Amino acid sequence: MEILRIEKLNAGVGDNIIIRDINLKLFTRESILLLGPNASGKSTLLNSIAGNPRIKIFNGSIFYNNEDITSLDPVKRNEKGISIMIQNPPRLRGVKTRKLFDKICSRHIKSIVEREKEINEISKALQIQHLLDRDYGHGFSGGELKRAELATLIFSRPRLALIDEPDSGVDIDSIIIMATVIKDHLMNNIDGMILVTHTGGIVKYIETSRSYVIYNGRIIYEGETSYVLSKIFSEGFRSLLESR
Numbered sequence: 446m447e448i449l450r451i452e453k454l455n456a457g458v459g460d461n462i463i464i465r466d467i468n469l470k471l472f473t474r475e476s477i478l479l480l481g482p483n484a485s486g487k488s489t490l491l492n493s494i495a496g497n498p499r500i501k502i503f504n505g506s507i508f509y510n511n512e513d514i515t516s517l518d519p520v521k522r523n524e525k526g527i528s529i530m531i532q533n534p535p536r537l538r539g540v541k542t543r544k545l546f547d548k549i550c551s552r553h554i555k556s557i558v559e560r561e562k563e564i565n566e567i568s569k570a571l572q573i574q575h576l577l578d579r580d581y582g583h584g585f586s587g588g589e590l591k592r593a594e595l596a597t598l599i600f601s602r603p604r605l606a607l608i609d610e611p612d613s614g615v616d617i618d619s620i621i622i623m624a625t626v627i628k629d630h631l632m633n634n635i636d637g638m639i640l641v642t643h644t645g646g647i648v649k650y651i652e653t654s655r656s657y658v659i660y661n662g663r664i665i666y667e668g669e670t671s672y673v674l675s676k677i678f679s680e681g682f683r684s685l686l687e688s689r
């Protein structure tokens with residue numbers, strides 16, 4: 446069964462079309478990669494699915510579990526189980542990390558004790574306990590911020606997880622920590638996942654069936670992950686454009 450189907454999507458910001466004629470499918474229990482060079486439109490596509498109001502949909506449709514969600518607001522999409530780990534999260538002055546985590550957990554867990562348990566378990570697994578009593582994002586290193594963002598995604602208990610570049614600017618130890626948490630605490634409980642990367646740092650640790658490659662706002666290739674990765678890492682993204 447399809448969990449997500451995108452048909453002929455054109456989307457952008459203001460009057461600028463950034464992604465064009467996007468067709469994409471995600472089947473139940475599938476995890477896929479979305480690859481592409483800088484500025485190719487990966488974040489724009491992911492944010493279109495999450496319903497970011499900054500993104501304007503010009504044409505086309507997005508179906509989630511066969512329901513047309515193209516014009517549904519982001520809060521309703523989130524209630525239906527779509528969650529995104531955004532690439533550049535905001536820093537929240539005056540909001541303690543523990544408080545933010547507790548607020549997100551409270552949507553699914555009524556008991557304070559159970560929430561504390563969940564927050565402690567995930568924070569320990571992601572090695573971010575030392576951040577819990579600090580303002581969210583303030584003074585966090587790049588890797589700490591990515592791990593904290595992954596925690597928020599897990600606390601939101603998504604059905605469809607959209608993960609934007611967990612591995613860019615992050616050391617190998619942090620990548621392994623995040624990959625382990627994604628496998629142990631996320632992948633068992635979701636219907637589908639789209640993982641965005643351009644460095645490919647995380648792909649060794651998380652198995653994905655298929656990959657889409659986006660280039661200049663268009664999907665230029667869709668295929669088996671192992672083939673796509675070997676082609677990209679030996680010959681670059683352009684090679685897929687030329688081999689079509």
Ligand SMILES: Nc1ncnc2c1ncn2[C@@H]1O[C@H](COP(=O)(O)OP(=O)(O)OP(=O)(O)O)[C@@H](O)[C@H]1O
Binds near residue numbers: 459484485487532643
């Ligand atoms: N508000 C905006 N106004 C105009 N152009 C924008 C705006 N936001 C994004 N863009 C442009 O859209 C293009 C695609 O951006 P996007 O963030 O989707 O790329 P990306 O593939 O995620 O890149 P990266 O790998 O660097 O994260 C870029 O050229 C970017 O400058």
Ligand SMILES: [Mg+2]
Binds near residue numbers: 488
């Ligand atoms: Mg991006």
